[in-house]
Amino acid sequence: MPGAGQILVLAGRFDPTCDLVVNELNRRGVPVFRADMADFPLKLTLAASLHGHRWNGTLASDRRTLDLASVRSVYYRRPIRPRLPEGMSAATRKVAETEARLGFGGLLTALPCRWLPPPGKAADAEYKPLQLRVAAQTGLSVPQTLITNDPGAARDFADTVGGPLVYKPFFPVRGTVDGQSAAVYASIVQPGDLPHPDIATTAHLFQEWVPKAHEVRLTAVGTTLFAAEIHAGSEAGHIDWRSDYDSHRYQVCEPPAEVTAGVLRMLGVLGLPYGAFDFVVTPEGDWRFLEVNPSGQYGFIEQATGLPITAAICDYLEGTGP
Known part of the structure; x- marks a missing residue:
């Protein structure tokens, strides 16, 4: 419910993108419990029992305790897998990792709250063949x-x-x-x-190979879309812009109506409330879908353009955004 409960943030300790969200939630006065799955079981203690149709219990660090029943949303931001005690045999470690994932991770996914993004849906959406089929199915133009x-x-x-x-x-x-x-x-x-x-x-x-006028990073949060042109200033960046961030120039843009509709349909089919979409825009102005990252980076786009992506993510986690 909007205005009630804590937001659980699951992320690695050093994650500047996550820091943007946590800082904004703190500025809004929203209670946040940040943890990394890497701290389980050595630095996080879990105790939960099923009462009726709800899990009740606590997740505790050496400084704070989270009431699991108070969680209204979870920001799942690339947490690191659990770190286990030294000295375990390989076989024992494998079993312990699986038990941690299915027990600790499974309990968290059983909480009746909204996730950004849902871990299972996000894992499925990492498959490029699935992405490409769904993109074509929902009306986006896909390269051969x-x-x-x-x-x-x-x-x-x-x-x-x-x-x-x-x-x-x-x-x-x-x-x-x-x-x-x-x-x-x-x-x-x-x-x-x-x-x-x-x-x-x-x-x-x-x-x-699709000829490029430029590329676009389109970040979707719920039903709100933020699009920015990426103009690469080097040969390497023209082939793959991730290889040369320093050469880029960014410009806010408006996606065509058919692209907006396709993106929203694609998120619906994949069951995702968030996606970082990459498109090539041809010299003729056609938008060609390349991929979507269900937990993709957005901070560099916000920093360069001022697009309020962090605010939209926080709105979604608070339950006030679409």
């Missing part, structure tokens, strides 16, 4: 796409497209190589580069 581990099929797809392809990973690939941070971004594949034997090693996603 192939998923394969067959090098010959990739070559045939390039022949069908009649031009360069884009390869992109299904999930962000980041890590360190020789002590240096490294990431795999979208890259252009020329037809002459195919077939390539590495394609046979796992599933690969290829799409037709």
Whole structure:
């Protein structure tokens, strides 16, 4: 109910995007209990029992205690998986991790409150093949796409497209190589580069290269949409804007009516109250859907444009927003 109860924030300890939301809720005087699932079971204590159709109990840290019955909403912001006691065998650790996920995580999902986003729905929506099907189903324009581990099929797809392809990973690939941070971004594949034997090693996603006037990050909170053009100022950023944030210029824009309708229908099908959508806008002005991230970053857009995305998220968590 609006105006009553606490907001539970589940996030990693160092999360600037989450900090924006927590700071705004604090400014509004809304009670917040912030925790990271990584602190369970070593620094978080859970005790809950089922009374009738409701779970009652507490979640406690070394400083504060949360009455589970008081939770009105949960901001699920990329929490880290539970950290377990040192010295556990691999087999014991695997069992304990599963029990923590199904017990602690399962109890939280059983609370009768709104989530942004719901963990199960968000996990399902991470699947790119599902996203692309639902986007096409709900009226958004989707590039020609192939998923394969067959090098010959990739070559045939390039022949069908009649031009360069884009390869992109299904999930962000980041890590360190020789002590240096490294990431795999979208890259252009020329037809002459195919077939390539590495394609046979796992599933690969290829799409037709769509000419870009610019790209758009469209952030949806409930039924409120915030759209910003991303104009990349480097060659690498033109291929994948995530590879060169420093070169960008941003500009607030208004999505076409058919894109707005498609985005809202897509959120409805996926069961999501939040989504960070990426589109390519062609030189002719056509919007082509690339992907949606159910817990995507938005702080850099708000900082660059002033779009009130944090306020909309807080409205939703308070129960006052659509």
